[in-house]
Amino acid sequence: MRVMVLVKATAESEAGDMPAAEILAEMGRFNEELAAAGILLEAAGLKPTSAGKRVAFDGTGRSVRDGPFSATSELVAGFWLWEVKDLDEAVAWVKRCPNPMPGPSEIEIRPLYEMSDFADV
Template identity: 45%
Template sequence: MRVMVLVQTDPKLEDTYFEDPRANSDLEAMGRFNDELLKAGVMLAGEGLAPSREGKRVSFGTDGPSVVDGPFAEAKELIGGYWIWQVESMEEAVEWIKRGPFHEGTLELRRVYEEAEFADGYPQPK
């Protein structure tokens, strides 16, 4: 099964992360973790995201689309990066997360629908 791992960040951390003296060691540790995931055949894709100040949010309503420029300081949670992993189960994905170099924050794991699940229409929750 494929799992998307969403790495959440805090708006306060977004602008200071690369100024933090721990950032280089954090990035080095994350690089080692990514290497471990790759060698195990778990990581299919993964990227860090630029700060929300470089982003846009597009909302849709009865008046049509509305575009808001970043930063999104009013947000309580932002996505700072993601992985796509190939694992046997959600439990395996959680075990990999527990081995990661995380000190704080939240990671969200979501199963990715497979094409075959759409054969009979919209997939049903498992």
């Protein structure tokens, strides 16, 4: 099963503060472990929402809004795409992950839809 592992944003990541060299080194080692285990499909950090845009849809209408966006705890600062056998394996790997932020942080795990999920549609 594929899962998207989302690193939630913090005030520091939304301010554009770069992680300390120690955090980057720890994350690099963790990513190497994921790759060696055959789990890592993709990984990236995201720039703050101040560098982004949102496009809202309403019927045929489209409106564009510039960042930054509010509710920092609901925003994403980075992600991994993993191939795991089940959610329990994904949770076990996340528990091994170094804290991605200098202070309290949160990581969310979301399964991706697979073609087999649409078999009845």
